[in-house]
Amino acid sequence: MSVASPEPVVIPQPAEAHAPALDFDNLKVGEKSPAKVNQGGFLSVVVLGASGDLAKKKTFPALFNLFKQGFIPTGDVQIIGYARSKLTNDELRKRIAGNLKPGKNALQDGQAVISEFLKLITYVAGAYDSKEGFMELEKAIASRENVGDGGSSSTRRLFYLALPPSVYPLVSKMVHAHCMNKHGWTRVIVEKPFGKDLASSEELSGQLGELFTEDQLYRIDHYLGKEIVQNLLVMRFANRFFIPLWNRDNIANVQIVFKEDFGTEGRGGYFDEYGIIRDIIQNHLLQVLCLVAMEKPVSVSPEHIRDEKVKVLKAVQPIKDEDVVIGQYEGYKDDEGVPNDSNTPTFATVIVHINNERWDGVPFIIKAGKALDSRKAEIRVQFKDVPGDIFKCKKQGRNEFVMRLQPSEAMYMKLTVKRPGLDMAGTQSELDLSYRERYQDIVIPEAYERLLLDTIRGDQQHFVRRDELRAAWEIFTPLLHRIDCGEFKCLNYASGGRGPPESDDLISRAGYVRTHGYVWKPPTLQSGM
C-alpha cells in the first residue's frame, strides 16, 4: 500500500557541482537513481582495513547499496581493499559477499547485481608502514583511472580508514606521501573514537591536520546517518508546535538510550581499550544530544549546524561523580583479549547538565550498555506534570515524546486520553508515526550508505568537525581518566538484564517518572487498507 503523501519537501543540500540534490523520498524501488554521483570523473574508493569487521559488516554493504541503486555504477567506480592480510581478490570478495543484501531497491535481480558489484573490487596486501605497499596501491588505483591521453580529465579518490585509530597517523602519512590524487579531489574518512581522550584526540587531529585540510577530512559517526537522527533537525525546526514546548519550562528530563542484547563477542581486544563511554557515549549519544538540545542554526549549511552543536557542548557542565553509574556484565572477562582485572565499563549512565537559558535545570540522562535485555536506541523527552491536575494525570503518567532510532524507526507522543466507552476514565495512548507502516514503499537508507554518499558529494553536514570533537572529549576526559586508573569501580550486572539497579535509582533521582503498566508496541502493518 503506498500512502499518498504531499509533495516532499527537499531540504536544499550543498550538492556537488552539477549533481542535483539527491532526494531519497522520491527514490522509488526500480527507478533509476535521480542523479548518478559521477560528476568529477572516475571514482576510486580505497578501503584500508578491508579484512576487518567494520569493512565486512558496514563499509562494503554500504557501497553495495549505493551501487545497486545506481549511484556509483560500473564504469564510474573502482573499489580497492588494502590490509596486511594475504588475500586474493576472490578471497576478499567471498569474505564480504555474505553481507550483501540485494533487497527490494536493487535495479537488477539479486545474484546478478551482487556479482557485478564484486567485480568492481580488487585487493592489495601490504603493511601500513610499507612504502612498497602504498606504491603498489597507487599503481593499482592509477591503472584504472585512465587519465591523460583520451582519459577523463578529472578523477576522484576516497580513502576509508576502517582501521583501529592507533594506525591512523601512519596510514595517513603513507596515503599523503604516495596516493594523493593529482587530477581531482582526495577525501579521507576516519572512524570514531577519534583518540582515547582529549590529549590523544588533539594529537591525532594535529597529525591529520598536517596532512589534510578540514574539507578533505571526514570524521564519521554513523549515528549521524541514521534516519531518525537526521530527522531531528527537520522535526525540530520545520514545525511550529515544537517551538514553545522544547525548553525547560515544559520538559522535565531527556533520556538518550543505547542498548544491545549482545556482548563484545570477540571484539573484546578492541573494546577493552575503550569501554562503553568512548565506544558509544562520547560520540554517538553526545551527537544525538547536540541535535536534541541545539538552537536553530542560521541555515542548513554544515558550518552553521556544527556551530550550534559546539555551543551546546561548551555549555555542558563538568560531570559529577554522583551523576554516574558504570557497570560490567558478568562474562565480559571471558571474551578473548580481556584481562581478568579489567575495570572497563560495558554499561554507563551519565546525567549531563547544560547550563543555558533553554535547558538550565533539565537533566539529560545518557545511558548505554551491552549484554542487556533488549537492543534499541531511543530519545525519550519527558514533559512536566500537568498543572491544576483535575484528571489525576500525575497518577496516569507524564506526556513523553519518544524518537525510536532502532529497531522499528518511529516517533510517538505518549499522552493521556479518555478511555473509549461510557465512563470518563483516562488511559495512556499515543500519536504514532511508525515508519515501517507509514512509508511502506520507501527503503530507509542505512547510515553508512547515506554518509558515504555525502562524502562523495562533498557534504560535511553529518560529519564531526575538529572543534566539536575537542569539546566532546573535554566533557568526558576527566571521568575516563578516573575510570582508567581504577578510582571509579564498575558494578557487576547480569547479562540479559537492565544493568546495575543503581542506574535506575540514579535516573529516578534525576526526576524521570516511569509510567507503570504502559508499553508502546509498533503498530502491525495493515496491508491493503
Ligand SMILES: NC(=O)C1=CN([C@@H]2O[C@H](COP(=O)(O)OP(=O)(O)OC[C@H]3O[C@@H](n4cnc5c(N)ncnc54)[C@H](OP(=O)(O)O)[C@@H]3O)[C@@H](O)[C@H]2O)C=CC1
Ligand atoms: N566493527 C564495528 O561494528 C564498528 C567499528 N567502528 C570503528 O571502525 C574501526 C575499525 O573497527 P573494526 O573493523 O571493528 O576493527 P578490526 O579489529 O576488525 O580491524 C580492522 C582491520 O585493521 C587491521 N588491524 C586490526 N588491529 C590492528 C592493529 N593493532 N594494528 C594494525 N592493524 C590492525 C586488521 O587488518 P590486517 O591485519 O589484515 O591488516 C583488521 O582486519 C575502529 O576504529 C572502530 O571503532 C565504528 C563503528 C562500528
Ligand SMILES: O=C1O[C@H](COP(=O)(O)O)[C@@H](O)[C@H](O)[C@H]1O
Ligand atoms: O560504533 C559502534 O556502533 C555499534 C552499534 O552500531 P548500530 O548502528 O548497530 O547501533 C556498536 O555495536 C559498536 O560497539 C560501536 O563500535
